[in-house]
Amino acid sequence: MTHDMxxxxxxxxxxxxxxxxxxxxxxxxDLEQAVWLRLLERLEACGPPHDPQGWLRRAVRSEAxxxxxxxxxxxxxxxxxxxxxxxxxxxxxxxxxxxxALRDAVRxxxxxxxxxxxxxxxPRDLTYREIAGELGISQGSLGxxxxxxxxxxxxxxxxxxxxxxxxx
Numbered sequence: 074m075t076h077d078m079x080x081x082x083x084x085x086x087x088x089x090x091x092x093x094x095x096x097x098x099x100x101x102x103d104l105e106q107a108v109w110l111r112l113l114e115r116l117e118a119c120g121p122p123h124d125p126q127g128w129l130r131r132a133v134r135s136e137a138x139x140x141x142x143x144x145x146x147x148x149x150x151x152x153x154x155x156x157x158x159x160x161x162x163x164x165x166x167x168x169x170x171x172x173x174a175l176r177d178a179v180r181x182x183x184x185x186x187x188x189x190x191x192x193x194x195x196p197r198d199l200t201y202r203e204i205a206g207e208l209g210i211s212q213g214s215l216g217x218x219x220x221x222x223x224x225x226x227x228x229x230x231x232x233x234x235x236x237x238x239x240x241x
Contacts, residue, residue: 078121079112080131080186089130093137097145102213110217178229185210186222193219 086105094101111132115122122128160168179190185208192204205212 078125082125085126086129089133093133096138097140099140103216104136106213106217108132178226182225186225189218191223
């Protein structure tokens, strides 16, 4: 039953994700991946939706809105870490310590996150296609996987910063 439903929904999901992806500035495969994940979570939690096609359309639009909000809220930092000409020795030492702390935290991430984050942080500036080939995963999986890994990294770093602060 579930396999048949997933097989039947695939063409609709591909069409809906392709239609919405352009407006969100994302890849259709990333949108598809997010909706598949949401559907699998729903199937596990409360079973199949009563109206699978309607649920899928709403889920695609919801993920597209979430992606637009995320893109709208992201801001470039405006600093080029490779441009060290304007920085003094103190700033260079602090930047190096920050990079070491980040790499140390990345190594402690779960699953395949360390390999993915190392590839994203690589000085070779790899494309998604090259990273996917290097890690042996689909290119469409990189966006959701990257988001999950960044969430893990944020939680890890937030707990470390909170643990170091003096309280009281």
